[in-house]
Amino acid sequence: MTDDVVRAWAYLSRVAEPPCRALKALVARVGAVEAADRVRRGQAGDAVNEGVEARRHIDSAARDLELLAAMGGRLVTPDDDEWPVLAFTGFGGIEGRLRAQAHPPMVLWVVGPARLDEVAARAAAVVGTRAATAYGEFAASELAAGLATRDVAVVSGAAFGIDGAAHRAALAADGLTAAVLAGGIDVPYPAGHSSLLRRIAEDGVLITEYPPGVRPARHRFLTRNRLVAALAGATVVVEAGARSGAANTAAWARGLGRAVCAVPGPITSSASVGCHALLRDAAFLVTRAEDVVELVGRIGELSPEEPRAASPLDDLDDTDKRVYDALPARAARNLDEIAMAAGLPARQVLGPLATLELCGLVRSRDGRWKRALR
Numbered sequence: 001m002t003d004d005v006v007r008a009w010a011y012l013s014r015v016a017e018p019p020c021r022a023l024k025a026l027v028a029r030v031g032a033v034e035a036a037d038r039v040r041r042g043q044a045g046d047a048v049n050e051g052v053e054a055r056r057h058i059d060s061a062a063r064d065l066e067l068l069a070a071m072g073g074r075l076v077t078p079d080d081d082e083w084p085v086l087a088f089t090g091f092g093g094i095e096g097r098l099r100a101q102a103h104p105p106m107v108l109w110v111v112g113p114a115r116l117d118e119v120a121a122r123a124a125a126v127v128g129t130r131a132a133t134a135y136g137e138f139a140a141s142e143l144a145a146g147l148a149t150r151d152v153a154v155v156s157g158a159a160f161g162i163d164g165a166a167h168r169a170a171l172a173a174d175g176l177t178a179a180v181l182a183g184g185i186d187v188p189y190p191a192g193h194s195s196l197l198r199r200i201a202e203d204g205v206l207i208t209e210y211p212p213g214v215r216p217a218r219h220r221f222l223t224r225n226r227l228v229a230a231l232a233g234a235t236v237v238v239e240a241g242a243r244s245g246a247a248n249t250a251a252w253a254r255g256l257g258r259a260v261c262a263v264p265g266p267i268t269s270s271a272s273v274g275c276h277a278l279l280r281d282a283a284f285l286v287t288r289a290e291d292v293v294e295l296v297g298r299i300g301e302l303s304p305e306e307p308r309a310a311s312p313l314d315d316l317d318d319t320d321k322r323v324y325d326a327l328p329a330r331a332a333r334n335l336d337e338i339a340m341a342a343g344l345p346a347r348q349v350l351g352p353l354a355t356l357e358l359c360g361l362v363r364s365r366d367g368r369w370k371r372a373l374r
Helices: 003-015 021-030 032-040 046-052 061-070 085-093 096-101 116-121 134-149 162-172 191-203 218-230 245-255 270-280 289-296 318-325 335-342 350-358
Strands: 073-076 108-111 123-127 153-156 177-180 205-208 234-237 259-262 362-365 368-371
Touching: 003 021, 003 032, 003 061, 003 073, 021 032, 021 046, 032 046, 061 073, 085 116, 085 218, 096 218, 096 245, 116 123, 116 153, 116 205, 123 134, 123 162, 123 218, 123 245, 123 289, 134 153, 134 162, 134 289, 153 162, 162 177, 162 191, 177 191, 177 218, 191 205, 218 245, 234 245, 234 270, 234 289, 245 259, 245 270, 259 270, 259 289, 318 335, 318 350, 335 350, 350 362
Parallel strands: 123 153, 123 234, 153 177, 177 205, 234 259
Antiparallel strands: 073 108, 108 205, 362 368
């Protein structure tokens, strides 16, 4: 892109609160440079003019781009190769109450070495409450670390609680993590995560549709959530209250046709009420990273069976188990006593006893059998 085009995109990013469908449609029709010129002159059409009237006089594109360059960042537009086209395609099919906000971003301000298309190709969002419990932070960390070691990008919102635990765990596992921000790329929020955001910018990627200097606000967090859901093949809610931003992200994921997952918690925990509501609403129950990889991975990439406690009785048939149960814990019995206890004819007991003896489960002596002590 030429400098004029980049400056036009940067200017347009600031003049309207995203997502602005009318402005995006104008850009698609006439190009960024012409759209920017029409907006400046107040001749962009009634639908666009209404959305940009309060800010169209603000042109800080040159300064914004200088700040972005100083941070080592880049402005990513739909014309760039790394624009995650497939990830944003799902917005076109959303109906209902989410429809008004169901539009892809016009442009993205990005800092970090990871490409957006590569992140979106194999990613899971791990989200949850800011007021996380020790259980919730442990679960988020275990899931994120497991996903990172399996080459799944961990997407979240960099908030306190579950988000922060997921980002830190992914970084600790030398994996890829992406933080989607609800403010400008230069505004560390929350301030307590400044160092975490720097680490993500160094090894992963920071993403926002808001220009530099824009402060996070409640409506921007809700707008941001649609991008968290869109960039991931599945959204995993680890802990969430009855009303939470994580539940909003899950709603976006469902609207976009992505998998919605929830981690169960104690039935007494208010921090898990939202997760249990999602499970009642047919969310996938997940307890380990493999469960999530199965949803976001390649075709045929199935999670292995969970290990289960094995018993030497597992491979026995029903008759063998019935004969084994007929033996007391310590005393020995003769053939007739075993047959009576098992409710079987004596002739049908000898075979199972031989099998049990070969398996080392019983011992015989002087015509009497007893369980082998284990």
